[in-house]
Amino acid sequence: MRAIVTDGKENVWEEQRPRPSPSNGEVLIKIRAVGICGSDIGLIHGEGPPWTNYPLVPGHEVCAEVVELGDDVDSLSVGDRVALHGFIYCSTCTACREGRYYQCDDLKEIGFTLDGGYREYATVPAYTLNPVPESLSDSEVTQVDSAACTLHALQRVQTSFTDTAAVLGPGSLGLFGVQLLAAQGVENIILTGTRDERLTVGETYGANLTVNVRETDPVTRIKEYTNGAGVDICVEAAGGGDVLNTCLEVATQQGDVVLTGVFDDRKAIDPNDIVAKELTVIGGVTAAHATDQVMELFQRGDLSVDGIVTHEFSLEEYERALETVLNREDGVIKAILRP
Template sequence: MRAIVTDGEESVWEETRERPEPGPGEALVKIRAVGICGSDVGLIHGEGPPWTRYPLVPGHEVCAEVAELGDGVDELSVGDRVSLHGFIYCGTCRACREGRYYQCDELKEVGFTVDGGYREYAALPVETLRPLEDDITDLEATQIDSAACTLHAMQRVETSYTDTAAVLGPGSLGLFGVQLLKAKGVEDVVLTGTREERLAVGERYGATRTINVREEDPVEALREHTDGRGVDLCVEAAGAGDVVNTCLKATKKRGSVVLTGVFDGKREIDPNDIVAKELEVVGGVTAAHAVEDVAALFRRGDLSVDGVVTHEFDLAEYEDALDTVMERRDGVIKAVLRP
């Protein structure tokens, strides 16, 4: 089978490998589609978790089809379509026992520490695979994990239909953030970013205002939008630039800030913005406990990948696909590989 591999030193290459055999408790799946996540690009540049072991096959935004079952597997059937929620955890450490399996002391994660979906076949633990309903498409399935990352973080704060919310960053996480806020009943959602075509997608999904931060100061614009009060909730989904400070300064007294982006380094903030306004600031970087909700939202039409997944490539075109994502060519937001 074909597999795409990186060494974390900016090199990516294709290998021919033997098709894996499923062990006890595993299923062999044929990859149908796999999204290219920004974290995959980070892996290529050596920016994965500290426990990452290279060389590695990236890819965690997976839709697949069960091809063979290992011993002891009766939760799935050959031919089932599945999505991936790729945490492999011990189940006995304190974090696992408290329900925080994504913070397991012995955590492994498909596409980060275990070979992921940039290949034709994979043998994966059955607990990482979610059977898909017929009315969830392959492309939607690849984005269940991505959208659930945003929802998991948002679930850590309270929202109200009377809130004014800001989403910073019109990539896939931010565009799902707009849709999720609307699904929660939040009517006034402002989206900020630097690319007009992405902001336009946010408008299609119900953003009441968009702010191009190259043309307007986002803090001033958000304060003006709220008559000087500041937004009730700020969802950071960019992981770049000065967005943390923008959140802290644009959020009202006793408002909430949700950080979901993964940054490439440290950022400097003024902690008095948090202390003086008594802000609630939370982080979230996992899809844990939100996967089923996101699947339900896709099924009832409250979430969509239309305009979010913009490009599809054959796996053999991985170089062009990665270049398109890294260079942000041709209006790409989310690209998907098709093995």
């Protein structure tokens, strides 16, 4: 089978590997589609989390089909189409016992510490797979992880239809954030970013105001729009630039700041806004416990990948696909590979 591998030193290559066989409790899956996440690009450039193991097959946004069951697997059937939720955990540490398996003391993560979905076949523990409804497209299934990451973070704060919310960053996380806020009844949503075509997609999903930060200072514009009050909820979904301080500046008194982007380096912040305005700042970067809800939202039409999944490539076109995403060519927002 084909597998795309990186060493974290900006080198990416194709290998021919034997097709694996499932062990006890495992399932052999055929990858149908895999999203190219910004974190995959970071892995290639050596910017992955400290627990990353190289050489590595990237890819955690996986839609697959079950082709063989290992012993003692009764939760899935051959032919099932599945979404990957790639945390492998011990089940016995304090975090696991409390249901926070994504913070396991011995956590392994497919696509980061273990080979991911940039290949034709993979064996994974059965519990990392969720069967998906027939009505969901492969493209939607690849985005269950991204949308669920944002939902998991938003579930840690309370929202109201009277709230004003800002989403900073119109990539897939941010665009799902706009949709999720709208689905929760938030009627006043601001979206900021650097690319007009992405901001336009956000408008179609419910953003009332969009701000191109290359043309307009976002803090000034958001303060003007809210008559100086600021926003009740600020969702950071960019992972770059000065978005942290922007969040703290535009949040209203006792507002919520939700951090979902993954940063590639340390950021300096001014903590006075947190103290003086008594802000609540939370993080969330996992799809934990939210995948089933996201699939239901896709089925109901409250979530969509239209305008978000913009490009598809075959696995052998991986070089062109990665360059397209890295350089943000041809209006790409999210690209998927089709092994």
